[in-house]
Amino acid sequence: MAVKVPEVLRTKGEAFDRALARPMLIRTEDQWKEEAYAEAEQPEAVGAVLVETLHPHLINAAVGYLYRKEMARNGAEVWAKASKVGGKLAHYTHLDFLIEVNWSRWLMLSDERRIALIDHELMHCGYDGEHDRYVLVPHDLEEFNAIARRWGSWRPSMAHFATALGEGAQLALFTHD
């Protein structure tokens, strides 16, 4: 097994290796100008392994994966984005969710970060059993670094996040410089 994964995914190491061995899309600037979207084969293969292991409520969901050359919001780079396919679009596609991946960023990510990124996007893809429908799930926490620095865990959602972060940090899967 080449890729490092958390314990819960340990048996899937080879499946991830195969998924990440899918050919990486190579496109020139001109080709991106002609066509703004491209099938994201590698993210889709990673997503399939994640769904069967960690997101079983999505086994019957149709999730589409597309690359865009670059993605940003309010001037900040966005690595990927999940949306629910509804309304007019749902009429024209078979999809329940769409995951768009920033191709330029994807090229630079390690295997482990690629899996973490798709796992994150799949967390946004939820199922409401009571109403039998797919729903978009918001983040558990949205906060400013400055507020965390000034006030620490000032509300329960931050305390839960801090605990989770501490547990995740022990895995030492990633280093930041």
Ligand SMILES: [Zn+2]
């Ligand atoms: Zn997100």
